[in-house]
Structure formats: C-alpha cells, structure tokens
Amino acid sequence: MAVPTEQLRRLLNADEPDYVTLARLGPSVLPQLAQLVQHRDEYVAANAASLAGMIGGAQATQVLARAAKNPSSHVRTAAAGALRHVKSAAASRLIAPLLKDSDKNVRKFAVKAAANRPNPALLAELDEINELDPEPAIRSLAANVLARSRRA
Amino acid sequence: MSTPFEFESWGSDAEFGDDMHEFGDTETEWESEFGRRSRRPRQFVRPRIVRRRPSTLSRAPQRPRFWPRPRFPVAGRPASPVRPRPRPAVVGRPPFPIRPRPIFPILPPWGGWIPEPPPVTPPPGAPPAQPKPPSAPPPSAEPFPMEPLADEPMAAEPMAADEPMAAEPMADEPMAAEPMADEPMAAEPMAAEPMADEPMAAEPAAQDEPPAGEFEIQPEAFAFESDFGEFESGLGELETGWGQFESSPAALPAPCPPPVLVKCPQRGTRPADILDGFQFDRDTLSATGHLPRISALARQIVQSQSSARPIRTLLIAGHTDAAGSERYNTGLGQRRAAAAMQELCKALERVRPGVSRGIQFQLTSCGEQQTRGTPAQSRRVEIFFPSTTGPTRGCPPYRERIRLHLKILVQPTRFSIATMLQSMQQVYGPAGFLVEVASRENLRLPALEVLDVFCPGHPSQMCCPFPCASSNLNREHVALFQHRNNVRPNELVVYFVRKTEPGLNGCCAYPPGRPGVIVASIASRWTLAHEVGHVLGLPHVRGQLDRLMTDGGTNNITNPPPDLVRSETQTMQQSSLTIPC
Numbered sequence: 001m002a003v004p005t006e007q008l009r010r011l012l013n014a015d016e017p018d019y020v021t022l023a024r025l026g027p028s029v030l031p032q033l034a035q036l037v038q039h040r041d042e043y044v045a046a047n048a049a050s051l052a053g054m055i056g057g058a059q060a061t062q063v064l065a066r067a068a069k070n071p072s073s074h075v076r077t078a079a080a081g082a083l084r085h086v087k088s089a090a091a092s093r094l095i096a097p098l099l100k101d102s103d104k105n106v107r108k109f110a111v112k113a114a115a116n117r118p119n120p121a122l123l124a125e126l127d128e129i130n131e132l133d134p135e136p137a138i139r140s141l142a143a144n145v146l147a148r149s150r151r152a
Numbered sequence: 153m154s155t156p157f158e159f160e161s162w163g164s165d166a167e168f169g170d171d172m173h174e175f176g177d178t179e180t181e182w183e184s185e186f187g188r189r190s191r192r193p194r195q196f197v198r199p200r201i202v203r204r205r206p207s208t209l210s211r212a213p214q215r216p217r218f219w220p221r222p223r224f225p226v227a228g229r230p231a232s233p234v235r236p237r238p239r240p241a242v243v244g245r246p247p248f249p250i251r252p253r254p255i256f257p258i259l260p261p262w263g264g265w266i267p268e269p270p271p272v273t274p275p276p277g278a279p280p281a282q283p284k285p286p287s288a289p290p291p292s293a294e295p296f297p298m299e300p301l302a303d304e305p306m307a308a309e310p311m312a313a314d315e316p317m318a319a320e321p322m323a324d325e326p327m328a329a330e331p332m333a334d335e336p337m338a339a340e341p342m343a344a345e346p347m348a349d350e351p352m353a354a355e356p357a358a359q360d361e362p363p364a365g366e367f368e369i370q371p372e373a374f375a376f377e378s379d380f381g382e383f384e385s386g387l388g389e390l391e392t393g394w395g396q397f398e399s400s401p402a403a404l405p406a407p408c409p410p411p412v413l414v415k416c417p418q419r420g421t422r423p424a425d426i427l428d429g430f431q432f433d434r435d436t437l438s439a440t441g442h443l444p445r446i447s448a449l450a451r452q453i454v455q456s457q458s459s460a461r462p463i464r465t466l467l468i469a470g471h472t473d474a475a476g477s478e479r480y481n482t483g484l485g486q487r488r489a490a491a492a493m494q495e496l497c498k499a500l501e502r503v504r505p506g507v508s509r510g511i512q513f514q515l516t517s518c519g520e521q522q523t524r525g526t527p528a529q530s531r532r533v534e535i536f537f538p539s540t541t542g543p544t545r546g547c548p549p550y551r552e553r554i555r556l557h558l559k560i561l562v563q564p565t566r567f568s569i570a571t572m573l574q575s576m577q578q579v580y581g582p583a584g585f586l587v588e589v590a591s592r593e594n595l596r597l598p599a600l601e602v603l604d605v606f607c608p609g610h611p612s613q614m615c616c617p618f619p620c621a622s623s624n625l626n627r628e629h630v631a632l633f634q635h636r637n638n639v640r641p642n643e644l645v646v647y648f649v650r651k652t653e654p655g656l657n658g659c660c661a662y663p664p665g666r667p668g669v670i671v672a673s674i675a676s677r678w679t680l681a682h683e684v685g686h687v688l689g690l691p692h693v694r695g696q697l698d699r700l701m702t703d704g705g706t707n708n709i710t711n712p713p714p715d716l717v718r719s720e721t722q723t724m725q726q727s728s729l730t731i732p733c
Contacts, residue, residue: 014705015657015679016616043655043674050654074651077602081653084606105602109653112604137599 005032012036012047023054030059037067037075045070046078053082061090068094073103080109092119099125104135111138115145123149408497408508411490416469416518417536423469425449427492428524428532432475435487437495446492449535450499454507459590467514467536468493473527474520485517492533514538547733550586554684554730555643558592559635561601562650567677569648576681578713579700583721585730591638601650603670604628605659620660620687621667633666642728644668644687646680657706660686667729678706678714688727690720 008029011022022029029051036048049067052060064086067079080098083091091113098110099122111129114122123146130142427442437443456463470485470492493513500508523530547553558569567575577587604626607615615625632647639645645668652659652672658679659670669683678700685701692703700706700714716724724730 010705010708013707014703015676015682015707016659017654017656019654043657046651047655054654074655077651077653078655081604081606104598105650108599108602109604135598 003029003032005035008032009036009039009044012044012051013041017047017051019051019054022051025055027055027057027059030055030057030063034063034066037063037070037079042070042072042074045072045075049075049078050082053079053085056086058088058090061086061088061094064091065094068098073101073106076101076103076106077109080106080113083113084109084115087117089119092117092122096121096125099129104138107133107135107138108141111141111145115148118149408493409511409513411468411493411513411515414467414514414516416516416521417467417534419522421536423534424537425535426532427535428529430488430528430531430533432473432527432531433484435470435484435491437491442492443495443499446495447499447502450496450503453500453511454503457504457507457510461590463537464510465512465514465538466493466496467516467538468496469534469536470515470517471522471530471532471534472520473530474523475527476520478519482517482519485519486515488531488533489515489517492535496535547586550581550733551584552725552730552732553586553588554580554688555588555590555640556684557590557636557639557643557645558648559595559645560593560648561595561597562648562673564648564671564675565673566675571677572671572675572680575677575713576684579678579681579716583716583724585724586733590643593635593637595635595647597632597635600628600632603632603649603652605652605654605656605661605670616656616659616661618660618686618691619689620662620669621664622661623664625661625663629661629670630663632670633663633668636666636668641665642731644684644729646671646684648673658683660684662687676706676709678709678712681714682706685716685720685724688724688729690723 003025008022011017033048033052033055037045037052039045039048045067049064052063052067060082064079064082067075067082070076070079076098080095080101083095083098095110095113095117098106099114101107101110107129111126114126126142126146126149130139130146133139133142425445427437427445429438429441430436437446453463453466468489470487470489472481472484472488474481476484493515497508497513500511520530524532556573560569563569564572573587573589580587605615605628606626607624608626615622615629632649633645635647636645645666647668647670649670650673652670655672656670657672657675660683661670662668667687669680669687671680671683681700690701693699693701694703696702697704697708698711698715700709700716701720702709702714706714
C-alpha cells in the first residue's frame with residue numbers, strides 16, 4: 001500500500017507513533033523510509049529507522065545502514081535499536097562499527113542488538129567492551145550478553 | 153603680681169572676661185591671673201576655681217573642679233559661646249555597645265549657674281509686674297545644642313546580626329564575625345564603656361577636689377571645645393566609646409519564637425535530619441559536621457515556604473547515650489535540642505530574615521530512651537517536620553488540583569519545563585484543574601537517559617499502551633519508575649529523559665501503583681499535558697488537531713491552546729489523581 005512520504009512523515013512525527021500499525025504497511029514504505037532517515041528533523045529520521053527495523057527484510061537493512069551513518073546520535077541510536085529485530089548477517093555486520101560508536105547510548109543499544117547472535121566477531125567486540133568501555137552500565141550489559149551467549 | 157588664683161582653663165582671660173560682660177545685669181566677679189578685678193559687686197558665692205597656664209596644663213584631661221557645681225538642667229543662659237568638638241567619622245563597627253550620647257547645656261567654667269534676679273515685689277496697690285521676659289542670648293552665643301549639630305557625623309545605621317562589615321575595620325581591632333556586646337575594645341587605650349563616675353587617670357590629689365556642693369558637673373558636659381582656646385575639660389581623650397563612635401549598637405538577630413515543649417516522638421518516627429556525633433557530655437554543635445547540615449535544612453525550610461506544603465512546625469528532639477543518670481541525660485538532651493534550635497533559627501534568619509517568626513519550634517528531650525547502635529550515634533539531635541496531613545485547602549478558582557513531581561534526567565531541549573507546565577495550565581485551568589509542582593529532583597541515571605520501551609517478550613512491539621497501567625513493561629522502564637521520592641499515592645511523577653527507543657515524544661505507561669509519564673527532550677509544549685491526560689483516563693481523539701488528545705501529534709495542533717471537552721473534564725474529575733481542593 002503506497003503512502004505519501006509527507007503523510008508518512010506526519011504519522012512518524014506524532015507524540016506516540018503507532019509503529020505496530022505502521023509496520024503493517026510492509027516493505028512498500030521502505031523507499032520512503034530510506035529518504036526519511038536522512039530528514040533534517042532527527043526525530044523523524046530516528047522514527048523512520050525504528051519503523052524500518054520493525055518492518056525487517058533485506059531492504060530494511062539497507063535503510064538501517066544509511067541510518068547508522070547519520071551524523072545525529074539520535075538516528076544512530078535508533079538504528080542500533082532497530083537492528084535488534086533484523087536477524088541477518090548483513091545486520092550483524094552493521095552492528096560491529098556501532099559497538100565502537102562515540103555515543104554511549106549507541107553502544108548500549110548496539111550491545112543489545114549483538115545479543116543472541118552467534119557471531120565470533122561480535123563476541124570479540126563484546127569482550128573488548130566488557131573490559132574497556134568507560135560506562136559501567138554498558139560493561140555490565142556486555143557481560144550479561146556474553147554470559148547468555150556462552151550459555152546458549 | 154603673682155597669680156593668686158588658679159582655675160581650670162577655659163580660654164584666655166580676656167575672652168572670658170569679655171563674654172562675662174555680655175550678660176547684662178547678672179554680674180560676677182572674676183579674678184584673672186593677672187590680677188584684674190571687677191569692681192562690680194559680688195552677687196553670688198564666688199566659686200573657688202583653679203586656673204593654670206596653658207603651658208602648664210597637663211595633656212591628660214583634667215576634671216573640672218568647681219564649687220558650687222551646678223546640676224543639670226540648669227536655668228540661665230550659656231555664659232559663653234562654645235562649639236562642640238567635631239566627632240571623627242565612624243569607620244567600621246565598634247566592638248562594644250554604644251551608649252547614646254547625652255546632650256547637656258553648655259556650661260561656663262564656674263558651672264554655668266547664673267542666678268535669676270530676685271523677684272521684685274510690687275508695692276501695694278500697684279499693678280502686678282509683668283513677668284520679665286528672659287534676656288535674649290547674645291548674638292554670638294549659640295543656642296543650647298538640643299539636637300546633634302550639623303557638623304557632627306550622623307549615627308551609623310544599626311547593623312543586623314551577621315551582616316558582613318561594609319567598611320574596613322579599625323586598624324588594630326580584630327574583626328568579629330558577630331557583634332559581641334561584651335567584647336572590650338582591642339587596642340584602644342580607653343575604657344570599654346562610658347562610666348560617669350569613673351575616676352580619671354590623671355586626676356590630681358584629693359585635696360584639690362572641691363567640696364561637694366549643690367551642683368555637680370557631669371563629665372560629659374565638657375565634651376565641647378570652647379571658643380576660649382584649644383583646651384578641653386572633661387574627659388578629653390579619655391572619652392569613652394560613645395564619644396568616638398556615633399553608631400548605635402548593632403541590631404541583634406530577630407529573636408526566635410519561644411519553643412513549645414512536647415513529648416518525645418515515638419521510636420521509629422522518621423526524622424527529616426539527624427545531627428549525631430555530639431561530644432560526650434557536651435551540647436556544642438560541630439562547626440564541620442552540624443552547622444552545614446543545619447544551613448542546608450534552613451534552606452530547605454525557606455524554599456518550602458513558597459510551595460504548596462510549607463514547613464511551619466519543627467520538632468527538635470535531643471538524645472544522649474546511656475552513660476549517666478536518666479535525669480541528667482534528659483537535661484543534656486534538652487540542652488542539645490535548644491542549641492540546635494538556636495543555630496537553626498540563626499540559619500533561617502540568614503537565609504530569609506523574619507522567616508522564623510512563622511515557624512513553631514517544638515523542643516523535647518528523649519534522654520537515653522532511644523539509643524542507637526553506638527554511643528556516638530546515640531548522642532544526637534533529631535529534627536522532624538510534623539507537617540500537615542495534605543495540601544493546603546482551597547485553590548480557587550479551581551475545583552481540583554493535580555500534583556506533579558518532576559524527576560529530571562535530561563533537560564528538555566525544545567521547550568523548557570516551565571513552558572510545558574505553563575502550557576499545561578493553559579489547557580487544564582479553564583477545565584477547573586490547578587497544576588501544582590510538588591517537588592523537583594535531578595536524577596543522575598546515565599543508563600536510562602535513552603529509555604528502552606520495547607515490550608519484553610515482544611521485541612518488535614513497543615510498550616506504551618493505553619490504558620497506561622501495565623505490568624508488561626521493559627525492565628528499564630520499571631527501573632526508572634522506582635524513583636518516587638516524596639511522592640504520595642495520588643500524585644504523578646514526570647520523568648524527563650533524552651529519548652525513548654523506539655522514538656516517542658512521551659509515554660504514559662507506568663507500573664501498577666506508580667502513576668507517571670515519560671517526556672522526551674524533543675517533546676512539544678503540549679506533550680506533558682497530553683500524556684498526563686492519558687494517565688487521567690483520556691484516550692486519543694482521532695483526527696481533531698484542535699484537541700489536546702489528538703492522535704495526530706501535539707506538534708500538529710492547530711488553534712492553540714488545544715481544547716478539553718466537557719466529557720473529558722468529567723473523566724479527569726473521576727480520576728483518583730485529581731485532588732479536590
């Protein structure tokens with residue numbers, strides 16, 4: 001179902017966007033989302049990235065790849081959070097650079113996104129975060145994720 | 153010719169003699185050291201006066217010795233024009249209380265008593281003589297200085313307690329933090345207080361003391377510089393403080409209201425603050441441990457005065473350890489409580505003068521009845537706020553109130569908190585609701601600044617449902633809502649975060665029993681009112697952008713302020729979170 005970009009933008013600009021309902025629009029809105037993740041309004045761009053993650057799929061990974069390179073930390077955080085829902089190798093490859101992001105919130109959600117992914121490269125990154133991250137909460141989170149991954 | 157007479161110096165003979173002759177009928181005889189005699193008859197007992205040459209005068213001030221010495225007030229006119237000695241400008245604050253300087257009429261050397269002529273009895277049959285008007289003073293004579301003269305420096309303003317010294321202190325005078333009434337002068341070679349009967353330092357031998365007569369000259373009367381020269385009788389340099397300082401005593405701090413003695417609160421009552429670590433058998437407050445806490449408590453009390461629940465009553469309970477008799481410990485506890493109360497009262501007056509008058513202080517001593525783990529912990533003073541049961545009654549013109557507690561992790565970036573509150577009042581006020589901020593607290597929770605609001609078990613589902621109370625919230629969401637300091641059950645908490653993931657301007661979901669909302673840093677000015685509306689039971693309204701509860705986003709509201717309709721108002725009134733005034 002085709003939705004005009006402006007309408008999609010207005011829906012994403014609500015106080016509480018209904019992501020569940022919007023996700024039902026399906027991959028048809030991903031091209032608009034690819035534009036919206038580069039919107040000047042970082043709130044709209046971040047919400048577009050979140051919606052793309054809820055939609056999922058290979059095309060969504062491309063949208064999230066754009067969002068992960070956004071200069072705004074809000075958008076990169078949304079991209080890291082959205083990658084939790086995309087279980088693909090391509091998505092795993094997007095998580096690694098986010099684990100080294102300068103913003104602690106991006107790293108936090110990247111650690112969450114790295115959970116339950118049997119990817120040795122990611123586990124090595126998590127090890128490094130567990131030891132070297134300046135934020136105690138992120139080190140603790142990385143330790144928990146590693147513990148769960150090794151148990152699994 | 154030798155000098156048959158000696159008198160205390162009042163100036164040159166010629167001037168004195170000339171002045172004498174200005175006073176009309178009343179004539180006196182006066183003998184100068186040069187032997188000049190007046191041929192006028194004597195009309196009063198000549199005082200025995202002693203005059204010394206100026207060069208022989210000692211520098212020490214001489215007490216005038218005259219006989220008879222007039223008492224004050226005296227009738228008559230001043231015998232000579234005098235000019236009061238100008239006072240030095242007051243610099244700094246005198247370390248001792250200043251007595252007001254008395255003003256006396258100016259006296260001539262012999263005491264100033266100029267007898268009035270005897271009344272003339274009219275012959276029988278003659279009309280009664282008109283009362284003789286008093287002779288006009290000579291043009292050169294100055295009137296009685298009944299008021300401070302113009303060249304005298306004005307009295308300095310009384311200083312409030314603990315007021316920092318504005319001017320530099322005296323050279324050798326140590327600076328005192330507080331006015332100390334009993335502190336003597338530091339380096340001045342003068343007595344601390346003026347004493348009229350204080351013997352002079354250079355007082356001659358007793359045989360020179362004139363016999364006590366009807367009159368007695370007060371030393372203060374001679375604190376003037378006469379026109380007859382530079383000699384001053386009286387106290388001179390030995391004038392005490394009131395001669396040098398014009399300021400009145402520093403104003404004492406406003407007295408604390410007298411405390412009310414009450415019973416010791418029950419064990420387990422939670423105090424607002426505890427000042428422990430008193431020294432054994434001492435009631436002295438520690439400058440490093442107790443006073444800063446008392447200052448912080450005073451600031452808290454003063455800040456509460458402008459809130460909906462001002463602190464108007466303080467209960468201060470003194471405790472001791474178990475050593476010693478119960479009776480003694482009760483007294484010691486009372487002293488500790490009194491010391492804490494005094495210091496707290498001073499701190500309150502420092503923060504806002506006069507605030508302590510509106511506060512009732514209750515004192516009690518629990519003695520050794522409520523000891524704690526260690527003796528040092530037991531030696532303490534506990535301060536309670538026995539506050540009112542709830543908010544103040546009545547909030548006209550509103551019918552109900554909504555009390556918010558603000559917990560700030562990140563300051564909003566788009567609209568300030570004040571703007572959001574004002575906008576909320578703009579919408580809620582016409583509906584009859586008063587929005588009150590009960591408290592404001594900054595939370596340092598860096599891990600929760602970007603709040604994960606995904607549903608546990610449904611990672612692709614966001615948890616911000618309506619109705620807002622939900623037991624299926626993300627762990628971070630629940631952890632944030634644990635912070636509810638000073639929040640009552642019927643009050644709301646607003647958490648200001650950086651953002652949520654996924655992105656929301658605000659979210660009304662809360663764990664059961666902990667009503668509150670989340671507001672992101674990029675929220676609109678109406679987001680707070682919108683989310684609180686959800687908590688009060690208002691659902692979204694489809695498509696109507698002029699309504700507060702629009703589902704189109706408060707960023708897109710048209711015709712601000714947005715509206716609340718009657719049905720919505722009734723729903724809000726039925727909520728347990730709206731408190732009737």
